[in-house]
Amino acid sequence: MTAVIAPGVLADALRRHERSVRVERAVVFGGIVALGVSVLLFWQFALGSIINLRYVSTPVDVARSLLALAETGDLLQNAGVTMTEATAGYLIGVTVGLVGAFLLLTTRRGYEVLEPYVLAFYSVPKIALAPLFIMWFGLGPSPKVILAALMVFLIVFVNTVAGVRAVDRGLVDVVRVLGARRGQLLRVVFLPAAAPAIMAAVRVTFARAMVGTVLAELIASTEGLGYVIVRASRQFDVATVFAGVVVIAALVMTVNVAMRAVERRVFPWASRPVHA
Amino acid sequence: MGIETGARVTALETPLALGPEAASGSARVLADELARRDRAVREQRRFLLIARVGVLVAIIVGWDLASGRLIRTFFVSSPGAVARQLADWIASGQLLYHGQFTLTATVLGYVVGSVAAILLAWPLGLMPRLFRITEPYFLVAYSIPAVAMGPIFILWFGLGLTPKILLAAYFVFFIVFVNTVVGFQQVPRGLLDVTRVMGASRSDLLRAVILPSAVPYVLAALRSTLPAAMIGAVVGEFIASNRGLGYLANAAASEYATEGVIAAVFVMALIVLAMTVLLRPLSGALRWQRGIDARGDIV
Amino acid sequence: MATSTPAVRLRNVYKAFIGQGRTARPLLALEDVSFAARPGEFVGLVGPSGCGKSTCLNLLAGLTAPSAGSVEHHGAQVAGVNTKVGYITQDDNLLPWRSLLANVELGLEFRGVPREEWRRRALEFIELVGLGGFEGHYPHELSGGMRKRASIIRTLVYDTDVVLMDEPFGPLDAQTRVILQAELQKLWERDRPTVLFVTHDLVEAIALSDRIFVFTSRPGTIKREYRVDLPRPRDVFRIHETTGFDDLYDALWSDIRAEIQRARQGELQAVEGSR
Numbered sequence: 001m002t003a004v005i006a007p008g009v010l011a012d013a014l015r016r017h018e019r020s021v022r023v024e025r026a027v028v029f030g031g032i033v034a035l036g037v038s039v040l041l042f043w044q045f046a047l048g049s050i051i052n053l054r055y056v057s058t059p060v061d062v063a064r065s066l067l068a069l070a071e072t073g074d075l076l077q078n079a080g081v082t083m084t085e086a087t088a089g090y091l092i093g094v095t096v097g098l099v100g101a102f103l104l105l106t107t108r109r110g111y112e113v114l115e116p117y118v119l120a121f122y123s124v125p126k127i128a129l130a131p132l133f134i135m136w137f138g139l140g141p142s143p144k145v146i147l148a149a150l151m152v153f154l155i156v157f158v159n160t161v162a163g164v165r166a167v168d169r170g171l172v173d174v175v176r177v178l179g180a181r182r183g184q185l186l187r188v189v190f191l192p193a194a195a196p197a198i199m200a201a202v203r204v205t206f207a208r209a210m211v212g213t214v215l216a217e218l219i220a221s222t223e224g225l226g227y228v229i230v231r232a233s234r235q236f237d238v239a240t241v242f243a244g245v246v247v248i249a250a251l252v253m254t255v256n257v258a259m260r261a262v263e264r265r266v267f268p269w270a271s272r273p274v275h276a
Numbered sequence: 277m278g279i280e281t282g283a284r285v286t287a288l289e290t291p292l293a294l295g296p297e298a299a300s301g302s303a304r305v306l307a308d309e310l311a312r313r314d315r316a317v318r319e320q321r322r323f324l325l326i327a328r329v330g331v332l333v334a335i336i337v338g339w340d341l342a343s344g345r346l347i348r349t350f351f352v353s354s355p356g357a358v359a360r361q362l363a364d365w366i367a368s369g370q371l372l373y374h375g376q377f378t379l380t381a382t383v384l385g386y387v388v389g390s391v392a393a394i395l396l397a398w399p400l401g402l403m404p405r406l407f408r409i410t411e412p413y414f415l416v417a418y419s420i421p422a423v424a425m426g427p428i429f430i431l432w433f434g435l436g437l438t439p440k441i442l443l444a445a446y447f448v449f450f451i452v453f454v455n456t457v458v459g460f461q462q463v464p465r466g467l468l469d470v471t472r473v474m475g476a477s478r479s480d481l482l483r484a485v486i487l488p489s490a491v492p493y494v495l496a497a498l499r500s501t502l503p504a505a506m507i508g509a510v511v512g513e514f515i516a517s518n519r520g521l522g523y524l525a526n527a528a529a530s531e532y533a534t535e536g537v538i539a540a541v542f543v544m545a546l547i548v549l550a551m552t553v554l555l556r557p558l559s560g561a562l563r564w565q566r567g568i569d570a571r572g573d574i575v
Numbered sequence: 576m577a578t579s580t581p582a583v584r585l586r587n588v589y590k591a592f593i594g595q596g597r598t599a600r601p602l603l604a605l606e607d608v609s610f611a612a613r614p615g616e617f618v619g620l621v622g623p624s625g626c627g628k629s630t631c632l633n634l635l636a637g638l639t640a641p642s643a644g645s646v647e648h649h650g651a652q653v654a655g656v657n658t659k660v661g662y663i664t665q666d667d668n669l670l671p672w673r674s675l676l677a678n679v680e681l682g683l684e685f686r687g688v689p690r691e692e693w694r695r696r697a698l699e700f701i702e703l704v705g706l707g708g709f710e711g712h713y714p715h716e717l718s719g720g721m722r723k724r725a726s727i728i729r730t731l732v733y734d735t736d737v738v739l740m741d742e743p744f745g746p747l748d749a750q751t752r753v754i755l756q757a758e759l760q761k762l763w764e765r766d767r768p769t770v771l772f773v774t775h776d777l778v779e780a781i782a783l784s785d786r787i788f789v790f791t792s793r794p795g796t797i798k799r800e801y802r803v804d805l806p807r808p809r810d811v812f813r814i815h816e817t818t819g820f821d822d823l824y825d826a827l828w829s830d831i832r833a834e835i836q837r838a839r840q841g842e843l844q845a846v847e848g849s850r
Contacts, residue, residue, distance in 0.1 A: 013591035032411035131529035475658035
């Protein structure tokens with residue numbers, strides 16, 4: 001008798017579960033769409049009665065500006081400049097951060113000696129160095145690349161060092177008893193164990209590279225998305241300012257999604273928070 | 277245990293009855309070990325101190341020697357010039373005048389940003405469905421590099437203090453928001469179950485379980501975001517301003533006065549360092565917490 | 576079974592779980608489970624891991640609803656969280672931000688017991704388990720055994736007639752465990768609530784219970800019922816020397832061993848089948 005009832009119970013439970021999942025999904029999805037649409041509608045039709053549209057523009061105008069930027073080729077050209085600068089800075093920052101961390105870790109007490117300086121450098125708001133680089137290198141791409149690299153470097157460096165130093169002591173002892181030398185230890189234990197922390201740092205820092213690049217462009221430049229925004233804001237063209245911001249956000253999101261996919265492929269077992 | 281089962285177990289009165297000289301022997305071993313450890317710790321400390329001071333001296337001396345000989349003064353100025361510039365600013369009251377502005381924007385932005393974040397995160401953290409609905413929009417907003425909001429705020433509010441406060445608040449907002457939501461959502465399931473069976477009402481749960489367990493997350497965020505607020509304020513000053521430390525750095529840069537830029541950056545770094553030290557007690561504030569949480573901490 | 580209404584009762588209870596995610600497969604945890612506990616009875620629930628013992632307690636606490644069948648507390652259906660029972664989990668689940676005293680007072684506070692009474696009753700129970708002097712300590716400042724004592728008296732202090740205990744002594748070391756068993760027995764003798772006690776430890780089950788239900792492996796159902804007729808009060812430190820202990824232990828263990836073997840064969844078949 002029980003064998004007859006049991007399948008019924010299971011099927012019932014499954015049916016109920018599936019229905020609730022479907023309902024939940026529909027509610028959430030519907031909610032997301034409704035929220036987005038109502039915000040856009042409000043902005044388009046009602047916001048003007050509260051605030052002067054000169055200050056907030058409208059979604060349609062922003063879209064129009066975006067199109068205009070795209071049509072003239074302005075968008076592609078300036079986005080290309082910003083992405084190139086940010087990527088170059090990012091790659092430099094990641095490389096220097098990784099190499100620096102490992103060089104320091106191969107020395108016995110190097111990190112401990114330098115720790116207070118690393119800390120002090122960590123406290124320097126890297127963004128504050130922007131005027132210095134602009135003063136040194138002018139309006140070209142170098143100050144943007146350097147600032148982007150600097151924004152990335154320390155995060156990668158600190159997380160690599162922290163990841164390696166956080167490796168379980170017991171694991172290290174066991175492998176040492178097995179007869180591993182320093183180099184082997186680094187390769188067999190420290191690197192794989194620290195890999196997720198390092199990867200996470202490498203992933204989240206692209207956004208920082210963008211911040212560095214855009215800021216340098218905002219302060220002084222003749223091209224790039226930051227320049228597009230500043231130029232438009234000087235002309236009080238709010239729609240174009242928003243369009244520029246939208247493009248930057250879209251780029252950052254795209255890169256984030258792509259890197260997350262890569263990370264999941266390479267390190268399926270771990271993703272974790274970063275010190276940033 | 278199984279005492280009835282035949283063989284009697286005789287317990288030794290003193291397991292190692294070896295007399296008083298043995299006891300003094302173990303005392304000696306202990307003392308030796310302690311002395312050895314103390315010596316090692318002392319040596320380690322001395323080494324670190326010497327090496328660290330050595331690095332500092334090397335940097336300053338190297339900087340001073342290289343300046344004007346290996347590298348043009350335009351690039352690196354010199355330690356003396358920077359020190360003179362700082363002394364100048366202090367004497368003329370410039371440092372106070374500009375520092376005040378930046379600090380005001382920082383503190384107000386910090387307060388505005390964290391209060392807004394907590395007020396918004398509170399309901400969203402308690403209503404998972406509402407959170408899932410709004411989440412994509414927060415992700416989009418989060419992807420906007422905060423600096424890009426600078427021109428917008430300046431466009432809206434001009435050159436004064438307001439856009440700097442808002443920018444500082446914007447830099448703070450997301451960090452506090454995310455941490456607060458996580459704090460609300462990460463209440464251990466077991467605690468909720470047990471307290472519900474004990475008869476806790478919804479408001480009891482909120483007061484006795486959910487809020488207290490979210491507090492450490494919020495505190496951790498509040499601790500790490502004050503420097504972020506200052507960065508926001510400074511960015512605002514870079515973009516358009518006639519006052520503040522960011523303005524000071526920018527103005528020096530436009531006159532190619534390297535020592536001025538370096539001095540301004542140095543002051544900002546000192547302020548951030550001071551903030552970090554000042555807010556450190558926030559992480560130890562809760563006696564019930566074991567250890568210190570490391571998130572947002574400088575490693 | 577008995578003429579009076581049982582304190583708690585499960586009647587033909589089924590419970591299916593469905594995991595999260597797209598490939599959610601339903602899992603039958605309980606299949607046609609029926610048992611009852613008389614008022615004042617100490618009932619042990621034993622069985623292989625994953626057999627649904629804890630699920631029974633969650634059903635009685637009203638934290639989850641049965642897929643079929645009825646769950647009753649004093650003849651009334653349990654619907655929604657059942658605040659009339661006490662629930663002690665394997666983790667102590669003390670609130671880390673409250674002192675020992677404030678933790679013990681928690682239930683009294685929620686139940687609207689007059690404030691003057693909180694302190695008196697809480698302190699009485701704290702003294703009873705020898706935690707006097709630690710009232711102001713936070714959970715992380717107490718040892719595992721002390722936290723366990725605290726979580727037990729926190730439930731007993733507000734005096735429910737049914738107490739559900741889910742492997743409460745699981746994470747403790749062997750000595751602390753026996754000491755706490757003795758203390759639990761003493762506390763139980765005081766007011767004689769009905770206790771449902773889930774455990775993996777057969778010695779513990781025999782030492783404390785009046786009756787023991789053995790569960791089959793998943794899907795769990797009652798395989799057999801044992802009466803423990805050892806005289807009370809029992810000396811839990813020497814329970815294994817009591818006459819009748821060995822036979823009972825052997826019978827329980829052979830039941831469970833058979834279930835474990837059955838479960839393993841089932842797993843092997845499942846793995847074979849999935850190839």
